[in-house]
Amino acid sequence: MNKNILALVLGLSVVGCASNSGVESTIPASQMDKESVCCVSKKDFAxxxxxxxxxxxFSIDDTSPVWDFQSGKSFFNAFEFSPRSGKVKVTLSSKMLKKQVFAxxxxxxxxxxxxxxxxxxxxFNVRYSDMFDANRYVHEFEVDAQELPYMVVxxxxxxxxETITVPHPARVRAEESGEPRPIVTDPKFTYSYTxxxxxxxxxxxxxxxQVAEPASVQATAATVATGAVAAEAATVEKKAAPAEIQPETKQFYHTAIEKAVADGNIPKALSLLDxxxxxxxxxxxxxxxxAINAK
Incomplete structure (x- = not known):
């Protein structure tokens, strides 16, 4: 009997950590529609x-960059796999917290x-809360990082x-052990932009x-006898030269920073500045x- 009571108490404590008592409002679609996209093209993602x-x-929140995907605008994070990786196994999970979840x-x-x-x-599969983590979406997959080096979430x-309902931990535990199902309310989580x-x-x-490494090595080897020092200096200068920035990219960041400051969204302005x-x-x-001085 004491074990049953202890299991129920533990179950209640777990769901308390997983969902919390407060509910943070989801960013409305009207606000997302007004968000400016971060970049000129995906190549310019951070x-x-x-x-x-x-x-x-990591968190995806209202300070994250925005892109207009085929399905519509969304905050996102962009990752590049290590150039030393071939086949990789990726496990991505999204936690259900504060009555919300990022799908x-x-x-x-x-x-x-x-x-x-x-x-x-x-x-994605739903993995129920335990003593170490909250309810969460989880998916595991493999990818050839040489062929597909970039990932966007x-x-x-x-x-x-929309909402998803997951079983209360006490209910899951009772079903697994064959004990009577307790009278508890299954938590619901609303899909959110964050x-x-x-x-x-x-x-x-x-x-x-590798990018351009073989060509650089071959050019150096071909000119060793006639100008190794000059070739090395040229290679250093080429590597040090910054990438050419298109006028559209420059105008985009200037305008986006000014707008973020004008709207009072300083974290976003700082993110754009970085x-x-x-x-x-x-x-x-x-x-x-x-913009700050004008504000």
Whole structure:
């Protein structure tokens, strides 16, 4: 009898940690429609470089970049697999917290940033809460990181506002043990534009994805006898030269930073400023300071 009471108490404590008592309102579609996309093209995404082995948690929230996917606008995170990885095993999970959950969709892109494979919510399974983690969506898959080096995680806007109901932990435990089902309320979670996710990457085989390295090596070898020093200096200068920024990209970041500051969304403005600096967009810092002073 004492064991049954203890199991019920533990079950109640787990669901308390998983869903919390407060309910945070979902960002409305009308607000998302007003969000500016982050970039001119997917090539300009702020790609997060992954190691051969990763075990990281991350959030997708209203400070994350926005892109207009085929299904509509969504906040997202973009990842690049290690160039040393060949076949990798990826495990992506999305936690059900504060009565909400981010319903993930995954795009895998080739070297030219073209979508080659899409994994939608139907491929994810629900894993119930335990003593170590909350209720969550989980999907495990393998990918050739040499052929598909880029991964984007976002949500399908058509799901926003819908709900999923999961069994109460005490009910699951009772069904597994064959005991009488307790009188408890199964928690519901609403699909949201934001959420907390977890990513695991395990390299199963090695690869050697390199860009322009072989050509550089061959050019150096071919000129060793007649100008090795000059060739090395030219290679260093070429590597140090920043990528050419298109006028449209520069104008996009300047305008987006000014708008974010004008709207009072300083975290988003700072995020845009960081992206602009990473892309060597000229004048972004000055635009930000001027906008702050005007504000």
């Amino acid at each position: 790609w997060v470089a992954l190691d051969k082995t990763e075990d990281i948690g 993930p969709t995954v795009q895998l892109l080739d070297k030219n940033y073209q979508v080659s494979r899409t994994i939608d919510l139907d491929a 976002y949500t399908d806007p058509s799901l926003i506002g 959420g907390e996710l977890h990513l695991e990457v395990q390299t199963l085989s090695l690869g050697a994805r 992206e602009a600096k990473a892309l060597n967009v000229e004048g972004a810092q000055e635009v930000f300071v001027k």
